Amino acid sequence: MTYQEALQEISSLLRFGMKPGLERIQKLLDRMGNPQDRLRFVHVAGTNGKGSTCALLSSVLTAAGYRTGLYISPYILEFRERMQINGEMIPKEDLARLTEQVLPLVKQLEQEGEPLTEFEFITALAMEWFAQSGCDVVVLEVGLGGRFDATNIIKTPLVSVIAAVSLDHTGVLGDTVEQIAFEKAGIIKDGGDTVVFPRQEPGAMEVIRQAAQQRHNRLKLGQPEALEPVSSDLLGTQFQYRGTPMQMPLIGKHQVQNASTVLAALEFLQEKGFQLSQEAIADGFSRVHFPARLELLSQKPVFLLDGAHNPNGTEALAAALRQYLPAKKITAVMGMLADKDTTAAIGHLKGLFDQVYTLTPDNPRAMDAPALADLWKGLGASAQAADTPRQAVEMALAHAGDEGAVVVCGSLYLAAQVRPIAIEILQSQSPSA
Known part of the structure; x- marks a missing residue:
């Protein structure tokens, strides 16, 4: 199978599921040997800012020497951007090989009355590639919502991160921020740790707090006040964090808040044994690349x-x-x-x-x-x-x-x-x- 043939097979699948739920992708992953269970994740949901958050997390973890997977959607440059390791997109031959490997299982499920969506198939391919490649950690961006998103098939992640929640996809997720926050908070798993964007709407924040409490999670908010501003222009943002000068090629006050969310998540990872020096954090921030965000x-x-x-x-x-x-x-x-x-x-x-x-x-x-x-x-x-x-x-x-x-x-x-x-x-x- 060629790369172009793989893309054609992927795009031929349903764009959206016939019904919400994780049953279909779980059946596929079961038949694949559950590659996701061999991985550790930072799981990121939210309406706005989750892409920037994922890019920063991935860049820091890579700078610190960890083999870091990154799963995002949608893509801007080309399809392969959706799954990366240490900033490098999946090679075309790997995507073709994995598609050829997994497609017969998808066809089996379709014949059994369980047609998979395009996003479910792509998510399964990513899990297999990250597992085969021996990733130390995967930064996993939710596609839509959280509770029934295909990425939520994972077990309790290292950290659950919820970026800014606001009204979007109201026909699918609900028409109030509280309803949407409920769907996003579906990524909070029992006994985990959760980090939240600091400027949430009050109603959304309360829903997230309740979910974290019910599932016995430690809850931490980003602290933008801990980032002492130095300067900001079209080329990027400069600030000090705990005495260390830092800069990132992302602009806008919202990106400072996203940065504070990332730093809070990194604190949880440090507690869990990740060696993340101030120098590695600063290096990761300076190297982040994220097209089409200002x-x-x-x-x-x-x-x-x-x-x-x-x-x-x-x-x-x-x-x-x-x-x-x-x-x-x-x-x-x-x-x-x-x-x-x-x-x-x-x-x-x-x-x-x-x-x-x-x-x-x-x-x-x-x-x-x-x-x-x-x-x-x-x-x-x-x-x-x-x-x-x-x-x-x-x-x-x-x-x-x-x-x-x-x-x-x-x-x-x-x-x-x-x-x-x-x-x-x-x-x-x-x-x-």
């Missing part, structure tokens, strides 16, 4: 790529733009999925953009570009639908000029589409090109 692709003109796709995410984006680009004329390229709260999401960005070019993301749930442009026009903004990502980027750069700024936002799927095109165009326009 990612700076160019300084002149300023070109930022961000996957903010729900009200909480666009609120954090708006705060960052006010902080870092207070006097810039900002041009936006934006596309969103129709099942998001688009009205609330763009409401946070009202008044920040001089011009908006809208796109239809490459996703079956995408909102049409003209409809999104109409929403912006309803807020009094100048907005125009573009036909292609290339056209949108070219128009945005022309409108912004060298002294302006371009911000791409609204969807991680859009960010994945636009990123390679934007890099190509920016490089072709560079004086050194």
Whole structure:
């Protein structure tokens, strides 16, 4: 089986399960010998910030010398990004080999009336690869929710981490932060340790506290006040932690809070025997790489790529733009999925953009570009639908000029589409090109 054939087999499976539950993936993993039981995990759930949290944790553990698996979704660069070891994506031949190995078991279950979803299959492949590769620890990002997410098939992790909880996927997870927090808190296992993002909505925090108490977990909150700020600009954030100077190429006040959540989780790992020196922590923070999270692709003109796709995410984006680009004329390229709260999401960005070019993301749930442009026009903004990502980027750069700024936002799927095109165009326009 080739790599492309493997991708075709994976994408041919159901996108979502017929019914929620962990029974299907448990049956598959049973037949695979339960590779997940040979691994240790840091399990991360949340609405916003869980990707940044996972990237920081993985980078620190790798810097400290541990063979570290990382499982994330969705991907930005390419499919193989979903499973990594020490920052390296799974080799194409390994993905093809594992797919060929596990696919007959998936077909068996399908014939028995237990069809697996795409995400369940990918999760099982990742567990097998991490186990075969002898990972010391795996940083495991929840796909959707927590309680019934395929990643929740693991036993009690080293640490459960819950990033910021807010309204998203309301049709699946519930339409209040309390209901969504209940689903996220489903990753809290009996007798474990839990770390929580420090700025939770009160209702969500109470649900998480109750779950931790019921399952006899020690509960720790991130402490952003322990991070003494030094400076922050478009290139990154500098701070001191327990007297050690640290910097990370992530920007925004929300990333300082995510960093504090990561540091709290690392404290639990240190208690459990992980050798994590201040130098390794600082090194891991400085090396973290996370595309499409306020990612700076160019300084002149300023070109930022961000996957903010729900009200909480666009609120954090708006705060960052006010902080870092207070006097810039900002041009936006934006596309969103129709099942998001688009009205609330763009409401946070009202008044920040001089011009908006809208796109239809490459996703079956995408909102049409003209409809999104109409929403912006309803807020009094100048907005125009573009036909292609290339056209949108070219128009945005022309409108912004060298002294302006371009911000791409609204969807991680859009960010994945636009990123390679934007890099190509920016490089072709560079004086050194």
